[in-house]
Amino acid sequence: xxxxxxxxxxxxxxxxxxxxxxxxxxxxxxxxxxxxxxxxxxxxxxxxxxxxxxxxxxxxxxxxxxxxxxxxxxxxxxxxxxxxxxxxxxxxxxxxxxxxxxxxxxxxxxxxxxxxxxxxxxxxxxxxxxxxxxxxxxxxxxxxxxxxxxxxxxxxxxxxxxxxxxxxxxxxxxxxxxxxxxxxxxxxxxxxx
Numbered sequence: 001x002x003x004x005x006x007x008x009x010x011x012x013x014x015x016x017x018x019x020x021x022x023x024x025x026x027x028x029x030x031x032x033x034x035x036x037x038x039x040x041x042x043x044x045x046x047x048x049x050x051x052x053x054x055x056x057x058x059x060x061x062x063x064x065x066x067x068x069x070x071x072x073x074x075x076x077x078x079x080x081x082x083x084x085x086x087x088x089x090x091x092x093x094x095x096x097x098x099x100x101x102x103x104x105x106x107x108x109x110x111x112x113x114x115x116x117x118x119x120x121x122x123x124x125x126x127x128x129x130x131x132x133x134x135x136x137x138x139x140x141x142x143x144x145x146x147x148x149x150x151x152x153x154x155x156x157x158x159x160x161x162x163x164x165x166x167x168x169x170x171x172x173x174x175x176x177x178x179x180x181x182x183x184x185x186x187x188x189x190x191x192x193x
Contacts, residue, residue, distance in 0.1 A: 001026060002047070002137065002165070007056035009042055016042045018189035019056070028180030029159050029166045033173070039190030040169040041071065044139050047167065067135040071142050073126040075114040081125055082110040088133045096132065103158050104128040105151065120146040127155065131162065140168040144175055153178060 002024040009017040016039040024030055032040050045051040049063030075084060085100050101107045104124040106117075114122055123146050131138065138159070144152045156178045159166045168175070176182045184193040 002060040002167075003058075004043075004046065004053075005057045005059070007046065007053045007058065009046060009051060009053050015189045016187070017046070017053070020190050021056075022183070022192065024165065024167060024183075025181045027165055029156065029168065029178075030181040030183060031176045031179040032167065032169045032183050032185055033176045034171060034185035034187070034190075034193075036171050038185055038187040040171075040185060041141055043185075043190060044068075044141055044167070044169055047137075048139050061137060065136040067130045067133040067138050069127055069130040069138075069140040069143055071145075073114075073122045075122055075126060077114055080111050080113060081106050081117070084125055084129050085132050088129055093132075100128045100132045103131070103155070105154075118146075120148065120151075123147055124151070124155070128158075131158070136164050138162060138164060138166040138168075140166065142170060143168050144170070144172070149174060 004020060004022045007017050007020045008015065032043060034040050042051065046053060046058055047061055048066055048068045079087065082097060085097055086094060089096060101110060106121060106125060109117065109121065127143050130140065152175065170176060185191065186193050
């Protein structure tokens with residue numbers, strides 16, 4: 001069970017989380033929905049082990065078995081679409097490349113570099129790269145930025161097909177409508193509505 005108990009975290013004297021507690025659903029796709037700047041990304045970073053709480057505890061998460069998609073695509077400019085995926089797939093899973101390219105709807109762009117892709121294509125590549133990495137938990141920060149609604153729906157089905165819980169951050173109501181679970185947040189400091 002993934003949970004935060006009485007967590008306090010902040011930056012430069014500003015409290016982003018103040019005695020915040022939350023237990024996440026164990027399966028499906030959970031959207032953390034709230035306005036920009038309320039603390040959703042900080043919450044995700046705490047779950048990923050990229051930030052340490054000033055007090056309180058984060059439990060039920062192994063950062064080494066967690067796949068993270070950041071708000072930025074973080075694509076390498078000199079690597080092709082296919083290489084971005086083969087770089088994260090272990091040798092014994094290289095045969096999955098075609099499947100991940102199909103999920104991203106980038107089968108025709110395998111040899112393209114990021115500069116040759118649209119913003120939405122880059123985002124889809126970054127998303128499937130995080131998914132291809134695998135893990136016991138997927139933490140996705142604004143995964144559908146720049147992606148049209150029909151593709152969002154198709155990608156949401158891919159997320160539902162994973163064998164691990166997916167927690168994604170969004171401030172877009174359309175994304176929350178596609179999820180299995182929605183936790184509505186406000187802040188700072190972060191609070192459940």
